[in-house]
Amino acid sequence: MKKIDRRKFIGNAAVAGLGLAGAAALIEGCGRKKTAEPAGLPPVLRGAPKGRKLKAGLVGAGGRGTGAAINFISAGPDLEIIGVADVFQDKIDACRERFASFGLPIPAENCFTGFDGYKKLMAIEEIDVVILATPPRFRPDHFLEAVTQKKHVFMEKPVAVDPTGIRSILATAKKAEAIGINVVTGTQRRHQEDYIETYKQVASGAIGRITSAKAYWNQDHVWFRLREPGWNDMEYMIRNWNNFIWLSGDHILDTHVHNIDVVNWFMGKHPERAIGYGGRHRRVTGDQYDFFSVDFDYGSGISSHSMCRQIDGCANGTGEIVVGTEGYTNCQNTIWDLDGKIIWKFEYPPDENGNPTNSLRIPSYVQEHMHLVWAIRTGNYVNEAEQTAYSTLTAIMGREAAYTGRLVTWDDILKSDLKLGPEKIEMGPVDMKFEPPVPGLPVQV
Amino acid sequence: MRNRLISSRLNKRRPLRWIFTGGIITCALFLIAAKKVISWTSTDKYCMSCHIHPHAEQTWRLGTHYNNSSGVVTHCVECHLAPKGKGYLYTKAKHGLKDLYGYLFKDSADINWESKKLIENAKKFVYEESCLECHQNLFPVTLSKEGSDAHLFYTLSSDPPRCINCHLGVGHFDRSLIHARDTSFGVTKSAEAVVFTEPAKVEKFENFTEKIPGTGVSFRMIAVEGGTFRMGSPDNEPLREPDEGPVREVSLSPFWIGEVEVTWDEYLAFFRETSSQGRTEGQVVTSRKVDAVSGPTPPWGAPDQGWGKGSRPAITMTWHAANVYCRWLSMKTGKKYRLPTEAEWEYACRGGTQTPYFFEGDPKKFTSEGFFKKIFRPDTSNIASYVVYKVNSSSRTAPPGQVKPNPLGIKNMSGNVAEFCSDYYSESAYAADSVRVDPRGPSEGQERVIRGGSFKSDARDVRSAARDHTKTKAWLTTDPQMPKSIWWYSDCIDVGFRVVCEPDSQILTKK
The missing domain is CATH 3.90.1580.10 (paralog of FGE (formylglycine-generating enzyme))
Structure with a gap:
């Protein structure tokens, strides 16, 4: 993958998604290929089954939020977006325009701006599902409100930016489980058939016992926004959220969490401790690092080397490698023996003309929504909040190890009272220093 | 010949049959009586006929296990004995014998009831399994942030505390057993007659x-x-x-x-x-x-x-x-x-x-x-x-x-x-x-x-x-x-x- 451009990607997904909505309606939901595996693996579906109409509200109408909303309606028949909440009116307008252009208008009276817009949206009785796609700093509060209002939840990763938020997610996940509220998260690799099949191979011993891993998300610089006249501190930070630690959690959470999540999944556990490096050389705005390198120690001598970078003109690539006593895998589709010979490969479905392809028919961004709708309509309960909270916390542990230069243990980070961001979230000036973290202590001269 | 043999055997068996039937009836009656006794001795009224020490009943009625919005009343044995099928009869016998001994040989006025409220003593007669028998959902949607954190710790801990470590006052009300952050603690002070401006001057090594x-x-x-x-x-x-x-x-x-x-x-x-x-x-x-x-x-x-x-x-x-x-x-x-x-x-x-x-x-x-x-x-x-x-x-x-x-x-x-x-x-x-x-x-x-x-x-x-x-x-x-x-x-x-x-x-x- 050369460069991730969210907006471009969403454009493609939207087109693909709309096509799928039609296709899924034709299949009428009878195309469920496999049931959930005993190991708790998600089902691989061709479309969500038919059932009661599900109305969804979108919280966070930016690029990913609008994209997720489109993914949702593409997942199967009788799925609608009927309301939107966002801090900014212009984001709501853009989202509504987009849906209107599909002939699926969202009524203006169901759209709410401001920091408490999500509460008004979730108070709407007829909403069954909410899609949470704001910057992750706000996710724990949104998730709690959603479960309190008994809405099924799709929420984007990462699910929080600090341990305080993670503990909130963990508790809310248990509240959701108690009352049967389904929760699917945006760690889409877990819903990809190729990953799932590779996981099954590894779980049944294809590479022997796991001895180490590598996870990497190295890419060019990501989007940023320069401050425009008339924007107050809070508005500027939220419009440029992807560059502020307190809003995004830094890119080790925002993007690299996908790879970290895969390694945790294949290892079957989370790491016990982390030591890490990181720094900032090329970033233009905000206070984040632009590279991290973290050693996640899983105990028993097993480590995963995690690296992520957002700098132009460097060796780039994203993915995971898991090495065992008898072979290794890229987790996605291929297994090699220790001599580098391919011993297993996932077979991608041929296209309509019967030509071989190297992609899945249904994008994983849509597959995860099919899973949610399937769970709601068939009663096969799903709740991915805890596993994604633990993967997010793993990333937070790595981040704090890099920021401080210290060894950070799982127990330290799980119990930490670190809470990022200003005490009061409101528009206006914000009295905060935004200096990138510096590890360790200065040399005494 | 053959018939006679059978009938004589039947004749011989008849008393046995009577004894057998009588035994079953006796056992049944005994079991019914025992069940009655067990349930009668498990009523609040029966418990309180001996537990007349100060405030046992009053504090129970004031506590949330009696005085709550749902109208459900939790009875003595529901906390103070193990749940049915999980050691109920054993704990009933154990506490019953202990209480009987106390009833016969001790003077209620001499017993330090106050000390029974201390957590280390309360643990001996409040059963964790009994708490969990009724409180099956530790994460109700209405649970506060602090409660969520505490219950999360309880579920994640390999050696969790008892429920009553935090919820000591739920069975018997006690105003001083607050389990919350007390922001008003020590903040107000009564007017002091003298306010010292200087510390004591000490010239010599003496009191x-x-x-x-x-x-x-x-x-x-x-x-x-x-x-x-x-x-x-x-x-x-x-x-x-x-x-x-x-x-x-x-x-x-x-x-x-x-x-x-x-x-x-x-x-x-x-x-x-x-x-x-x-x-x-x-x-x-x-x-x-x-x-x-x-x-x-x-x-x-x-x-x-x-x-x-x-x-x-x-x-x-x-x-x-x-x-x-x-x-x-x-x-x-x-x-x-x-x-x-x-x-x-x-x-x-x-x-x-x-x-x-x-x-x-x-x-x-x-x-x-x-x-x-x-x-x-x-x-x-x-x-x-x-x-x-x-x-x-x-x-x-x-x-x-x-x-x-x-x-x-x-x-x-x-x-x-x-x-x-x-x-x-x-x-x-x-x-x-x-x-x-x-x-x-x-x-x-x-x-x-x-x-x-x-x-x-x-x-x-x-x-x-x-x-x-x-x-x-x-x-x-x-x-x-x-x-x-x-x-x-x-x-x-x-x-x-x-x-x-x-x-x-x-x-x-x-x-």
Whole structure:
């Protein structure tokens, strides 16, 4: 993958998604290929089954939020977006325009701006599902409100930016489980058939016992926004959220969490401790690092080397490698023996003309929504909040190890009272220093 | 022929059949009767026919297991016996026999009902499985943030606390058992007649009354002459523990020590002046370079347990908090206040005596432990006038006026509340000590020494040589904050401290 451009990607997904909505309606939901595996693996579906109409509200109408909303309606028949909440009116307008252009208008009276817009949206009785796609700093509060209002939840990763938020997610996940509220998260690799099949191979011993891993998300610089006249501190930070630690959690959470999540999944556990490096050389705005390198120690001598970078003109690539006593895998589709010979490969479905392809028919961004709708309509309960909270916390542990230069243990980070961001979230000036973290202590001269 | 044989066999069997049928009917009747008896003896009415001790029924009716919006009433046996099918009959028999024995051989008025409320005792007759039998959803949607954090800790912990560690007052209402952050604690103070502007001026090494400037709070300091004493207990001292030896000669420089344990009045003066909102801020004080002292956060629950403050010893503060208190007091008074070393503590406690107590008596006669003491009452003569301990304390602290002082004029060295020392605890500290002049204990360790025993202690543990130590993890079990407080113990109600003041050399030469 050369460069991730969210907006471009969403454009493609939207087109693909709309096509799928039609296709899924034709299949009428009878195309469920496999049931959930005993190991708790998600089902691989061709479309969500038919059932009661599900109305969804979108919280966070930016690029990913609008994209997720489109993914949702593409997942199967009788799925609608009927309301939107966002801090900014212009984001709501853009989202509504987009849906209107599909002939699926969202009524203006169901759209709410401001920091408490999500509460008004979730108070709407007829909403069954909410899609949470704001910057992750706000996710724990949104998730709690959603479960309190008994809405099924799709929420984007990462699910929080600090341990305080993670503990909130963990508790809310248990509240959701108690009352049967389904929760699917945006760690889409877990819903990809190729990953799932590779996981099954590894779980049944294809590479022997796991001895180490590598996870990497190295890419060019990501989007940023320069401050425009008339924007107050809070508005500027939220419009440029992807560059502020307190809003995004830094890119080790925002993007690299996908790879970290895969390694945790294949290892079957989370790491016990982390030591890490990181720094900032090329970033233009905000206070984040632009590279991290973290050693996640899983105990028993097993480590995963995690690296992520957002700098132009460097060796780039994203993915995971898991090495065992008898072979290794890229987790996605291929297994090699220790001599580098391919011993297993996932077979991608041929296209309509019967030509071989190297992609899945249904994008994983849509597959995860099919899973949610399937769970709601068939009663096969799903709740991915805890596993994604633990993967997010793993990333937070790595981040704090890099920021401080210290060894950070799982127990330290799980119990930490670190809470990022200003005490009061409101528009206006914000009295905060935004200096990138510096590890360790200065040399005494 | 064949028929006759059969019929004669049948004839022979008939009585057997009658006996068999009769047996079944008897058994059935017996079972029905037994079931009736079991359910009758499990009614609230039956329980309360014996449990007439003060407030058992009233506090139950006031508690949330009776007085709640749902109208559901939780009955005695639903908490005080294991659930049906999970040890119900066994626990019923066990408690039944114990109660029967008490009913026949004990006088209800002599039983220390107050002590049954203490968590360590309540655990013996409130069943965790019974809590969980009804409370099956630990994460109701309405659960608060603090509750969520606490229940998360409960589910994630490999060695979780009991439900009643936090929810002690739910069965029997008690106003002082708040399980919440008490932001109003110690904030308001009553008008003080005198406000000291200056600390006490001390010219000579003798007893003096310290005054805390800016407050009306004062306290007596007793001058303890330097000298040499035999620290620890000899091998032949009754009921001693191995960590009290070997006995060795220790020399000490002169010091002042508080006449009484630091009172709530004294501690609250510190709390009001230094209390801080965030723990991060509080942690900064561990650095010696900081000159402004930042002190405790609002406590969790009621630190005084609802027993009253004033001259009662302050309790539930952490060792760290006690240490910061001494630094604050030093800043306020310009003197050198600190926690006593373990050697100073024992030297001051003994006041020149080398006997098990600083008064006459035999630990074996005073102790309530052992089989015979259950039948014959322990001797309380003498000890009860000097020490607030298990037998005479009503399970709570006492104001210092209730006891006689030791030979140096110091009160409550033994009993009332156990006291922090500055030393790290080590079982083998005495054997390892090669200094023997003003020893300060091991250079590193996990837990600190506490001495003197408390209102909860047996006579054995209030001996002058008896040693104990802090138990940080256990004492913070139910603190729902993450990380846990560095200022308040959530699960320790019988430890406080007393201060020592170091005289400077000029004062000593003026003597």
